[in-house]
Amino acid sequence: xxxxxxxxxxxxxxxxxxxxxxxxxxxxxxxxxxxxxxxxxxxxxxxxxxxxxxxxxxxxxxxxxxxxxxxxxxxxxxxxxxxxxxxxxxxxxxxxxxxxxxxxxxxxxxxxxxxxxxxxxxxxxxxxxxxxxxxxxxxxxxxxxxxxxxxxxxxxx
Numbered sequence: 511x512x513x514x515x516x517x518x519x520x521x522x523x524x525x526x527x528x529x530x531x532x533x534x535x536x537x538x539x540x541x542x543x544x545x546x547x548x549x550x551x552x553x554x555x556x557x558x559x560x561x562x563x564x565x566x567x568x569x570x571x572x573x574x575x576x577x578x579x580x581x582x583x584x585x586x587x588x589x590x591x592x593x594x595x596x597x598x599x600x601x602x603x604x605x606x607x608x609x610x611x612x613x614x615x616x617x618x619x620x621x622x623x624x625x626x627x628x629x630x631x632x633x634x635x636x637x638x639x640x641x642x643x644x645x646x647x648x649x650x651x652x653x654x655x656x657x658x659x660x661x662x663x664x665x666x667x
Contacts (some may be wrong), residue, residue, distance in 0.1 A: 516543045517591040526606040538606035544591035555583030
């Protein structure tokens with residue numbers, strides 16, 4: 511990946527926040543080219559290349575099955591790719607922990623926050639947009655880290 515234009519030189523590979531959730535360990539893998547939610551199931555893994563929803567405390571999330579020698583079966587859900595919207599490893603790590611907090615905990619911290627334009631950074635935007643409906647292109651651009659869940663004409667997405 512070193513010569514690929516997708517590589518963000520300020521980032522390194524890091525496993526973040528792995529904890530038990532049901533019959534698996536769940537955490538985030540940060541790399542210079544992507545951030546993925548990983549699920550390491552105890553049993554009944556999704557077949558490599560297959561896609562299935564997995565229940566997390568926040569609700570179902572679609573994962574893709576994979577297999578790696580030395581790791582075994584795992585399941586992945588892409589969060590960001592490429593990673594250029596992150597200034598450094600600390601910013602990527604903060605977003606990873608916030609994503610895990612939102613997906614793996616129930617409680618009042620999951621209530622939507624009223625949108626406020628121009629306040630906070632990517633974590634504040636992620637909280638504001640947790641229930642927003644972004645189209646595929648907006649998700650790939652990472653708009654949910656910078657926008658308030660509304661289109662340019664003021665309509666909710």
